[in-house]
Amino acid sequence: MFATQQDHHFDVASIRKDFPILARQIGDKPLVYLDNAASSQMPVQVMDAFAQYHSGYHSNVHRGVHTLSQEATDAFEKVRFKVQRFIGARSEREIVYTSGATDSINLIAQAYGRTFLEKGDEILISNMEHHANIVPWHMLAKEKNLVIRVIPITDEGTLDMDAFDRMLSKNTKVVAVNHVSNALGTINPIAEISRKAHAVGAITVIDGAQAVPHMNVNVSEADCDFYVFSAHKMMGPTGTGVLYGKIEHLEAMPPYRGGGDMILSVSFDTGITYNEVPQKFEAGTPGIAQVIMMGKAIDYMLDIGRDKIQLYENELLEYATNRMRQIDGIRIIGTAPQKASVLSFVLDGIHPHDIGTILDFHGVAVRSGHHCAQPVMERYGIPATTRASFAFYNTRDEVDALVKAIHEVKEVLG
Amino acid sequence: MDTRMKHLYQELIIDHNKNPRNFRVMEEFSHESVGNNPLCGDKMILYLKINDENIIEDISFIGDGCAISKASSSMMTTAIKGKSIAQARALFKDFHDMSTGKLDIAEHPHQLGKLAIFAGVRDLPARVKCATLAWHTLDAALKGEQEITTE
Numbered sequence: 001m002f003a004t005q006q007d008h009h010f011d012v013a014s015i016r017k018d019f020p021i022l023a024r025q026i027g028d029k030p031l032v033y034l035d036n037a038a039s040s041q042m043p044v045q046v047m048d049a050f051a052q053y054h055s056g057y058h059s060n061v062h063r064g065v066h067t068l069s070q071e072a073t074d075a076f077e078k079v080r081f082k083v084q085r086f087i088g089a090r091s092e093r094e095i096v097y098t099s100g101a102t103d104s105i106n107l108i109a110q111a112y113g114r115t116f117l118e119k120g121d122e123i124l125i126s127n128m129e130h131h132a133n134i135v136p137w138h139m140l141a142k143e144k145n146l147v148i149r150v151i152p153i154t155d156e157g158t159l160d161m162d163a164f165d166r167m168l169s170k171n172t173k174v175v176a177v178n179h180v181s182n183a184l185g186t187i188n189p190i191a192e193i194s195r196k197a198h199a200v201g202a203i204t205v206i207d208g209a210q211a212v213p214h215m216n217v218n219v220s221e222a223d224c225d226f227y228v229f230s231a232h233k234m235m236g237p238t239g240t241g242v243l244y245g246k247i248e249h250l251e252a253m254p255p256y257r258g259g260g261d262m263i264l265s266v267s268f269d270t271g272i273t274y275n276e277v278p279q280k281f282e283a284g285t286p287g288i289a290q291v292i293m294m295g296k297a298i299d300y301m302l303d304i305g306r307d308k309i310q311l312y313e314n315e316l317l318e319y320a321t322n323r324m325r326q327i328d329g330i331r332i333i334g335t336a337p338q339k340a341s342v343l344s345f346v347l348d349g350i351h352p353h354d355i356g357t358i359l360d361f362h363g364v365a366v367r368s369g370h371h372c373a374q375p376v377m378e379r380y381g382i383p384a385t386t387r388a389s390f391a392f393y394n395t396r397d398e399v400d401a402l403v404k405a406i407h408e409v410k411e412v413l414g
Numbered sequence: 415m416d417t418r419m420k421h422l423y424q425e426l427i428i429d430h431n432k433n434p435r436n437f438r439v440m441e442e443f444s445h446e447s448v449g450n451n452p453l454c455g456d457k458m459i460l461y462l463k464i465n466d467e468n469i470i471e472d473i474s475f476i477g478d479g480c481a482i483s484k485a486s487s488s489m490m491t492t493a494i495k496g497k498s499i500a501q502a503r504a505l506f507k508d509f510h511d512m513s514t515g516k517l518d519i520a521e522h523p524h525q526l527g528k529l530a531i532f533a534g535v536r537d538l539p540a541r542v543k544c545a546t547l548a549w550h551t552l553d554a555a556l557k558g559e560q561e562i563t564t565e
Contacts, residue, residue: 354481413431
């Protein structure tokens, strides 16, 4: 069988040994961690980077001439190069460290949006966005009298590209879309979206938080203007992430936050000169250890191979989808042909929070709620879903445990 | 079955979830309040008919929610129907203290009766609000507030 052949090449058992948390118990049940879209778990290689940094070369970056500061700066800046290659950017200068995808989008909205958008300009936002790619634009729109328009989605959870075509006009200035939907799993055609946006003179802001852990990403090929993601959804630590921006945009944008490290000189007499891109956007001491850990997480994923990860996860998702479809009364929310490893569902007459609690009693960790994507819930007329989201360390046995636990839920509450 | 599950999803709760009591719109009410639990997207509307002697003559609710919140709402209505406002407030305090772990019902006297079945939520911080939403909405209605959220 094709599936077994793939499993053979993908040594999930030895990968799991790198993730100590996967061996823990919840009550008397083994943990089945299926909440990876909220935050993924961390391999020891990434954890070790934290200890190595703090026991070996902790110091502030870009500051001192002493050895430790130099080593810390080197390690910190090397990650920029890793990120550049990881997402196919043209230059390291296009990589800005932020505290995460949310911070990155706020940076774009404030530094780019406040500078270049004017009254009446339109921002197109997809109906499947995470609140992080909605609220910063909403705040900006209120302040500057901009118009927000929503790109509709189809019943299966794909972007309505015909509607998108019709909505594009010379007034469109920003198109804000995720690469992969956190609530539905849909993979969006970001290259096509960028091409169409550029044709009317708009820029694209792509939320890649759910894409980078699962597939090859190439921002230059997709020709997006901005691309953002968080380290903690791709085996790295919380509190760190990336803003990719085309160099011409980053150079044209004013700084977002002021402070140390983002200036070349400060004088009460002669004024302030800002630093170059990308340091211009990195005020204050960053999460140095966290950035270095993010670099290790990238190494870890590249060592396994993103093609292999994607193949393995696709098979796991297909297996899970087939097994879940056999459960009476289940409705899978998000059935796009191109999906990453997210399975959102509702069960007839049973609230997602009861499902979440009962699954937890079985050691199965899923997310239940609106997934910070309330417009998606509105679109489907449901208050919430239960979401199982997979990573490359998950197994078919774990899918079986999920399915078994759902049957228990039905037994108790059905 | 898991003991924690048995402890939380007891038959009485499951029965009230499936067949909630006093689950209807009230046409002639004296008090009304909307309770929101934004974390779940849950919403309930609570209606009260309180007479001149401060007795809760009638109580009903509508809305959608999880089994815990629905059962808790349903059991609250049966517990306070016919009670005085002061008695209802006292029950609210006991219920709230039990759910948040401030009142150990095994150690201290209380008036909760069957409502003590919800004691299990104190071990599930994410679900405390599900059990207390109806009670907070009741408290708001008695104070004359139109709407509350649990955040």
